[in-house]
Structure formats: structure tokens, C-alpha cells
Amino acid sequence: MSETANDPELTQGRARKALGQHFLFDPDILRRTALAAGPVEGRTVIEVGPGPGGLTRALLKEGAGKLIAVEADPRFAEGLEAWPEAAQGRLHVHLGDARKVDWPSLIATADGEAPAMIIANLPYNVGTPLAVDWLKAGDWRGEMALMFQKEVAERLAAEPGSNHYGRLAVLAHAVCDVHIAFTLPPGAFRPPPKVDSAVAVLRPLPAEKRFEDLDALEKVAAAAFGQRRKMLRASLKALAKTKGLDAIQWLESCDIDPTARAETLTQAEFRKLAGAFAAA
Missing domain, CATH: 3.40.50.150 (Vaccinia Virus protein VP39)
Incomplete structure (x- = not known):
């Protein structure tokens, strides 16, 4: 044909x-x-x-x-x-x-x-x-x-x-x-x-x-990049509150600098954040 x-x-x-x-x-x-x-x-x-x-x-x-x-x-x-x-x-x-x-x-x-x-x-x-x-x-x-x-x-x-x-x-x-x-x-x-x-x-x-909890990962990534010019301690603040978390403590518990910005985070770091968010 x-x-x-x-x-x-x-x-x-x-x-x-x-x-x-x-x-x-x-x-x-x-x-x-x-x-x-x-x-x-x-x-x-x-x-x-x-x-x-x-x-x-x-x-x-x-x-x-x-x-x-x-x-x-x-x-x-x-x-x-x-x-x-x-x-x-x-x-x-x-x-x-x-x-x-x-x-x-x-x-x-x-x-x-x-x-x-x-x-x-x-x-x-x-x-x-x-x-x-x-x-x-x-x-x-x-x-x-x-x-x-x-x-x-x-x-x-x-x-x-x-x-x-x-x-x-x-x-x-x-x-x-x-x-x-x-x-x-x-x-x-x-x-x-x-x-x-x-x-x-x-x-x-x-x-x-693979990282299986994509719903948690998507929430974290969406919040982090939603205000990508801001430091993570600010861009993740509102999301952290939904779980009763303090954004700075959440980030530091994952060995992530709260003054970092979303575009610098690796896949492994996003996985850490999502895992801690899901477990909170």
C-alpha cells in the first residue's frame, strides 16, 4: 500500500x-x-x-x-x-x-x-x-x-x-x-x-x-516550581502547613538548604522531600 x-x-x-x-x-x-x-x-x-x-x-x-x-x-x-x-x-x-x-x-x-x-x-x-x-x-x-x-x-x-x-x-x-x-x-x-x-x-x-508515590512527588514539585524564583523555604511553606510541617525543618531534615531554589534540586532530593511529606 x-x-x-x-x-x-x-x-x-x-x-x-x-x-x-x-x-x-x-x-x-x-x-x-x-x-x-x-x-x-x-x-x-x-x-x-x-x-x-x-x-x-x-x-x-x-x-x-x-x-x-x-x-x-x-x-x-x-x-x-x-x-x-x-x-x-x-x-x-x-x-x-x-x-x-x-x-x-x-x-x-x-x-x-x-x-x-x-x-x-x-x-x-x-x-x-x-x-x-x-x-x-x-x-x-x-x-x-x-x-x-x-x-x-x-x-x-x-x-x-x-x-x-x-x-x-x-x-x-x-x-x-x-x-x-x-x-x-x-x-x-x-x-x-x-x-x-x-x-x-x-x-x-x-x-x-522507581519512586512509587508520584502523587506526593507531584505535589512537592508543583509547589516548589510554582514559585521557582523563591527560595524553597518560601515556595514550600503553604504545602508544608497542610501536613502541619515547618518548611525549614522539613527541608533540613532532608539535608536540603532551605535557601536553595527548586531548579537546583536533584531527583534524589525531590524523592527525599516527597517521602518525608507523605510520611508526615
Whole structure:
């Protein structure tokens, strides 16, 4: 089957701005995206926002064992359901909002196997909340290769001290090894977005290296970076009060300088703070 922009299977329907749709058609880029997180052959793969199916076709071509495509646009969901792979049971199409999906149940309904890979050119308007939900997911979630606005990918992969370091990076590095595989200019998409895009690859850390209480970690990181120009003793004061803690004593108990700022804290230090906060 042709993978060019002339293929009607890849071009049906125009992108809808309200759904944050920007489509890729270049076969080489689609293959790179499909394989960015590693081989998909025989694996259960989740794709969110498949649109006209360019990445869907690439994933099937590379041997995905079960492909679960979640699409909010009825036009594209109907088109994908007409593919031979859907009739054969290899492609499972779910029409709905990805933010409302019960992922373990959907994997079971599609006769998929966990851990499932997540590989997607994410709609810009839902990318960040979906990424946060998947970071908090259980063992059903495996490797991820996610196309975001470049700035969001940089925020996921950022290290302490960098301009993009914040809540997203703290959460991501608590459970995954993260790096940016490649970036793309606006002209690679149709219609072209106003910013560059990038594929972030997130591979789950071994169980013994993960920090499990992501809710506590997110609260601490959100408070710390919510007023990132302030010293931690000030930015964490309100959060500390919710647990009857004194912010300075809390920080000092974790061997952290109360006059430090959030962007200087390492993953290990954020884990200490979150652990003490949860135990208070």
C-alpha cells in the first residue's frame, strides 16, 4: 500500500484545529517514530490520535502484534475500522477521548498484552495531561515514544539546572529514563504547527529504581516550581502547613538548604522531600 500523501487512506478529512490535529505523511519520519522506543514486532501498541493513519500504517508494517488506536474524530475512526487489519483483529479502533480511557480494560478488550508500548503523534491540546497520566500508570504501560511540541518534550527530558527543568521532568525521571530522539520543523506536518516538534522516548526504570508515590512527588514539585524564583523555604511553606510541617525543618531534615531554589534540586532530593511529606 502506498504511504505517500496521494494515498486516499492517508488523506481523508482535514485536520481540525479544535482537536489539535497535525498530520505526518513522510514514510521515513513515520518509521523513525514507530521504532524510536525500540522494536514493536509482536508487541501490543497503543496509538492516540492516529488521524488518517500514517503512523498506524508504519506500526503495522513494522510488525506490531496488536495495535490499539484511540481516536476522538469519528471521520478517522470510521476510516481505520475499514482497514483489513481491523477485520483481522490486529487493529482495534476505539472512538473516544483518550483522557477518559480505562487503559487496562481497553487492552483486555482488544485481547492485547501488557506491558503495552505507547507510540503516538499526540494532539497538542492533550499531550501534557496524557503524559502525566501515563507516568503514573501501573505495569500495563511499557516503553513510550511520544511526539509533542518541542518545548513539552524538553520539559520531560530536562535535567536539574536547565531552563526547562520543572514538575514534568521530576515526575518523568522518577519512573523512566527519558531522552529526545529527534526534532521536526513545522513544515514536516500538515497543516504545519507554529512551533517545532520532538519525539520524547520514555523507557520504564527497573522497579527497584522507581519512586512509587508520584502523587506526593507531584505535589512537592508543583509547589516548589510554582514559585521557582523563591527560595524553597518560601515556595514550600503553604504545602508544608497542610501536613502541619515547618518548611525549614522539613527541608533540613532532608539535608536540603532551605535557601536553595527548586531548579537546583536533584531527583534524589525531590524523592527525599516527597517521602518525608507523605510520611508526615
